[in-house]
Amino acid sequence: MNFINKLNAAWTGNDSLLCVGLDPDLARLPARLRDRPDGIVEFCKAIIDATADLACAFKPQIAYFAALGAERQLEAICSYLRAKYPHIPLILDAKRGDIGATAHQYAREAFDRYGADAVTVNPYMGFDSVEPYMEWEDRGVIVLCRTSNAGGSDLQFLDAGGQPLYQHVARLVAEKWNKNGQCALVVGATFPEELAQVRKIIGDMPLLVPGIGAQGGDIAATVNAGRTAAGTGMMINSSRAILYAAAQDGEDFAAAARRVALETRDAINQYRR
Numbered sequence: 001m002n003f004i005n006k007l008n009a010a011w012t013g014n015d016s017l018l019c020v021g022l023d024p025d026l027a028r029l030p031a032r033l034r035d036r037p038d039g040i041v042e043f044c045k046a047i048i049d050a051t052a053d054l055a056c057a058f059k060p061q062i063a064y065f066a067a068l069g070a071e072r073q074l075e076a077i078c079s080y081l082r083a084k085y086p087h088i089p090l091i092l093d094a095k096r097g098d099i100g101a102t103a104h105q106y107a108r109e110a111f112d113r114y115g116a117d118a119v120t121v122n123p124y125m126g127f128d129s130v131e132p133y134m135e136w137e138d139r140g141v142i143v144l145c146r147t148s149n150a151g152g153s154d155l156q157f158l159d160a161g162g163q164p165l166y167q168h169v170a171r172l173v174a175e176k177w178n179k180n181g182q183c184a185l186v187v188g189a190t191f192p193e194e195l196a197q198v199r200k201i202i203g204d205m206p207l208l209v210p211g212i213g214a215q216g217g218d219i220a221a222t223v224n225a226g227r228t229a230a231g232t233g234m235m236i237n238s239s240r241a242i243l244y245a246a247a248q249d250g251e252d253f254a255a256a257a258r259r260v261a262l263e264t265r266d267a268i269n270q271y272r273r
Contacts, residue, residue: 021239148188189217
């Protein structure tokens with residue numbers, strides 16, 4: 001099953017547009033896990049098990065692992081996801097962008113080493129820096145378009161032939177790059193008007209939408225701007241708000257994460273239909 005088919009099945013099977021981000025921060029892990037060599041793995045496994053029936057995708061952010069020299073732990077987490085939850089897409093958030101030969105090595109890292117169903121990439125260097133990922137025709141290539149950070153406007157709003165650059169990227173991916181039907185775009189929840197513009201341009205292409213939760217994106221505005229006619233089309237990511245949810249009486253960190261994930265999934269679903 002290719003990435004797009006798996007994503008469609010997860011949207012339906014879990015009745016969810018929620019993507020759970022895996023950004024392990026040692027300083028915020030439960031005290032009993034911080035000094036354990038397998039602490040990151042145990043933390044992420046617990047989060048995955050607690051939220052797997054509520055998510056349409058899981059998205060580990062590679063920097064949180066690489067900064068700690070924890071790539072082997074990331075491999076273990078990806079292997080766990082593929083073995084126990086093979087029906088849920090695994091997105092490696094890497095935002096890679098480099099020339100062809102190097103891009104091919106990054107693609108091998110994402111798809112062969114980590115077994116990701118999709119990877120985020122940066123289009124700044126043009127099509128020949130993205131094309132190598134498309135050699136894996138069953139995997140997804142998720143292209144940065146309108147990012148959730150305020151500084152994205154420094155470049156993404158530059159005029160590109162009478163349209164903002166982010167809209168040019170959206171058209172380029174939708175009309176020229178998506179030959180195998182495997183592409184998606186990153187558009188932030190913090191900019192719902194731009195999200196709506198991108199949806200008009202790309203039709204039903206999937207969107208990875210960061211920016212709710214800790215970044216403050218409005219769920220109602222996000223869903224209304226980005227959903228397809230079928231009420232799907234988005235992987236709305238929440239990371240820190242779920243991973244580090246404040247536990248209530250009697251809850252451990254995984255139970256707290258589940259509670260917040262359920263609340264978020266259900267809040268998204270209020271506006272889907």
